[in-house]
Amino acid sequence: MxxxxxxxxxxxxxxxxxxxxxxxxxxxxxxxxxxxxxxxxxxxxxxxxxxxxxxxxxxxxxxxxxxxxxxxxxxxxxxxxxxxxxxxxxxxxxxxxNPVPSRTSHHTLLEIAWTVVPVLILLVIAIPSFRLMYYEDRAPDATLTVNVTGRQWYWHYAYPDQGNFGFDSYPVQEADLKPGQLRNLDVDEPMVIPVGQDIRIITTGEDVIHSFFVPSLGVQKYTIPGRTLETWLRADRPGTYYGQCNQICGQNHWLMPIVVKAVPQAEFESWTASARQRFAAEGPVSPAPVPTKVADAAAATLAR
Known part of the structure; x- marks a missing residue:
């Protein structure tokens, strides 16, 4: 029984x-x-x-x-x-x-087992963990480089391999959302990449530490002022991939969404040709401590 x-x-x-x-x-x-x-x-x-x-x-x-x-x-x-x-x-x-309990104080074989087994378990975890860390570190044969700069509180993307143009990416305010856009996640200018290509990401920060984090692509890298860090990503299928800064970087930290749009190669080439003209015509952007688009979005939220 x-x-x-x-x-x-x-x-x-x-x-x-x-x-x-x-x-x-x-x-x-x-x-x-x-x-x-x-x-x-x-x-x-x-x-x-x-x-x-x-x-x-x-x-x-x-x-x-x-x-x-x-x-x-x-x-x-x-x-x-x-x-x-x-x-x-x-x-x-x-x-x-057991009315008369055992008075056994130690057991040599058992003590060896509960020391060795946890060590073996940690090795089973550590080896693939280190392999994954090295795999995520960098792409030796990347076909495209995108420079990512974290700013309070928006992102700046630059394409040095495609004519050295760059642009700022701001969140779409709730009042301006179009059908299908996600609140607090969509932006006015997404980072566009070609499908199936290894993309080198070079990150840096302009003011404080931010974090470039896109879960569905498995990428996260800090953007640290005065330092450049490298990682990479690849999207194997067309789509739109959302992320956010997950480093507490200030009062408007929640206003730093990331959108990575993966498109076929032909569409990417068409976009880069258009972007070179569009962002060159706008001229260089001088970042303000709190950009107008970000300040307006924060004020509208606080007013609610």
């Missing part, structure tokens, strides 16, 4: 573990739909009732998903093992079954 009770309890823990893994690993019923043949472009943004990382739009995010799944399964196995062990100890060594 006792064995049946313990067996049922262990089975219940295992079932709960498998159910949790299914939910956390991004089952299709809980995931954002992605673009496929004949479907609209992918939208990389937060979605209602999301229970997992945002769907991957490129190889970096794919690698992050794999690492996340590895750590998740290790956590489930460890949690289930500890739960079953605690239940067995509580049942097996309860006072009614």
């Amino acid at each position: 006792r064995r049946k009770t313990v067996s049922r309890f262990a089975g219940l823990l295992a079932t709960l573990g498998v159910a949790a893994a299914s939910l956390m690993s991004g089952a299709p019923a809980f995931a954002q739909p992605v673009a496929g043949e004949g479907e609209p472009p992918m939208i990389g943004a937060p979605y209602n009732w999301g229970m997992n990382l945002q769907p991957a739009a490129g190889p970096i995010k794919d690698a992050i998903h794999d690492f996340n799944s590895l750590v998740l399964w290790l956590m489930i196995i460890i949690t289930a093992f500890v739960g079953i062990l605690l239940a067995w100890v509580a049942f097996r060594f309860r006072a009614s079954a």
Whole structure:
């Protein structure tokens, strides 16, 4: 009878573990739909009732998903093992079954095991973790470079390989949103990249530390004044990918959305030809401490 009770309890823990893994690993019923043949472009943004990382739009995010799944399964196995062990100890060594408790003070083999096993678990986590960090670091054969500058509180993008033009990217105010645009996430000028190309990202900051973070592309890099940092990204499918500064950089920190638009090569070339003329005609932009577009958006929000 006792064995049946313990067996049922262990089975219940295992079932709960498998159910949790299914939910956390991004089952299709809980995931954002992605673009496929004949479907609209992918939208990389937060979605209602999301229970997992945002769907991957490129190889970096794919690698992050794999690492996340590895750590998740290790956590489930460890949690289930500890739960079953605690239940067995509580049942097996309860006072009614052990009126005279054991006086064992140590067990050499057990002490070696609970030292060596955690070390092995950490190695299992550390090796793919270091590989992922080096993989995210830089692209040796990037086809395009985009310089990203974080400013209070907006982004500046420059394309040195495409005629050395640059432009500022401001959030779209709520009153100006068009159908389909996302509140607090859409911008007037997105960063445009070609699909399927490795894009080198060079970041720097003009005033304080910001963070260039686009979850669906698996990219995050600080923009630090006086320093240049490098990372890379690639979008394997056309779409619009949203991000935000996730570094607390001041009172208008929430007004620093990021939009990366991935388009086919022909469309990208057409956009760069137009952008060279458009932004050259506007001339260089002298950044103000609080740009008018940002100040207006912040004031409108505070007024509500």
